[in-house]
Amino acid sequence: MRNEGKHIVEFLQCIFAQDYPADRMEVIVSDGGSDDNTPQAVTEYAKRHPNLRLVHNPGRIVPTGLNLALAVAKGEIIVRVDGHTIIDQDYVRRCVEALERTGAANVGGRMDAVGKGPFGSAVAAATSSPFGVGGARFHYSDREEWVDTVYMGAWPRRIFDEIGLFDEELVRDQDDEFNYRLREHGGKILLSPNIKSKYTNRSSPRALWKQYFQYGFWKVRVLQKHPRQMRLRQFVPPSFVLSLLIVLGLWFLVPKGWIGIVAVGGGYIVANLAASVLTASRSGRRHLPLLPSVFAILHVSYGLGFLVGLVRFWKRWGDKVGSVPRLQTKSDVRS
Numbered sequence: 001m002r003n004e005g006k007h008i009v010e011f012l013q014c015i016f017a018q019d020y021p022a023d024r025m026e027v028i029v030s031d032g033g034s035d036d037n038t039p040q041a042v043t044e045y046a047k048r049h050p051n052l053r054l055v056h057n058p059g060r061i062v063p064t065g066l067n068l069a070l071a072v073a074k075g076e077i078i079v080r081v082d083g084h085t086i087i088d089q090d091y092v093r094r095c096v097e098a099l100e101r102t103g104a105a106n107v108g109g110r111m112d113a114v115g116k117g118p119f120g121s122a123v124a125a126a127t128s129s130p131f132g133v134g135g136a137r138f139h140y141s142d143r144e145e146w147v148d149t150v151y152m153g154a155w156p157r158r159i160f161d162e163i164g165l166f167d168e169e170l171v172r173d174q175d176d177e178f179n180y181r182l183r184e185h186g187g188k189i190l191l192s193p194n195i196k197s198k199y200t201n202r203s204s205p206r207a208l209w210k211q212y213f214q215y216g217f218w219k220v221r222v223l224q225k226h227p228r229q230m231r232l233r234q235f236v237p238p239s240f241v242l243s244l245l246i247v248l249g250l251w252f253l254v255p256k257g258w259i260g261i262v263a264v265g266g267g268y269i270v271a272n273l274a275a276s277v278l279t280a281s282r283s284g285r286r287h288l289p290l291l292p293s294v295f296a297i298l299h300v301s302y303g304l305g306f307l308v309g310l311v312r313f314w315k316r317w318g319d320k321v322g323s324v325p326r327l328q329t330k331s332d333v334r335s
Helices: 008-016 038-046 062-072 091-102 117-126 158-163 174-184 205-225 232-253 258-283 291-312
Strands: 027-031 052-056 077-079 085-087 106-108 111-114 145-147 154-156 189-191 197-200
Touching: 008 027, 008 038, 008 085, 027 038, 027 062, 038 052, 052 062, 062 174, 077 091, 091 106, 091 154, 111 117, 117 258, 117 291, 154 158, 158 174, 174 189, 174 205, 205 232, 205 291, 232 258, 232 291, 258 291
Parallel strands: 027 052, 106 189, 111 197
Antiparallel strands: 077 154, 085 197, 106 154, 145 189
């Protein structure tokens, strides 16, 4: 996490309210250079909870933060919990039980999105629908099933000994890359609706655009490293944006180029409006005015980010090397 001073106490309270035995659990907070009171709040909280530890993440990105925490973790099972997320009281216990019951290499639950304000609430509704996020089932599935990825995750520690840590090249999408390596080594990933958490999603158009642009941008490096990891759903947004750019270009070059704009843009508008009406009927009619713009931001930002990534990384198609450290105790981790 980074700059979570307004929420860190609530976050820690839900961690320490777990019904899992407290003497069998350690809590490691990885802070990415917060310039608010987050580190001080964690340090103060640790005075009452000796099994709480703070590590500093100078890399300021998720994979370096995760890897630093993993380097000092002592437990046989690793449970990841991200900032902006509040987990249910039985979250840890449910993760441990699912791992032991199924033999899965990674387990996780559905990401129940919660938004702040009208736009944030519409984002929560959009990202909980197949039209918004494709086949990423952890956004909306309510049944236990084997999947290709889950939200956050919980693993036996031995998994990191076997396949390494998170790829520190990837600012985003490091979980997708890691889960592909896990599946490539024969591991299975379980989505369980009994593992519950609430995630506070982005609540402004700008923040949402930046988030999904980065998802698309870094997905290109995942594609270059693991072509078989990709799913058809992940190519739909960039294909749509590319088609839109092409027909916009033809509009200026061809006498009847406007037909292409009507076909591509009109087709998307119809699909978007239909999905917005359907989503609003399930999540609440109040979301309907904002849902079309939210869907458009999700799709266009991801698609454009992917296309920009293709240009940015066009020379790296033969470069499958990432930055995946091996798991070892790091004596230089500051606490």
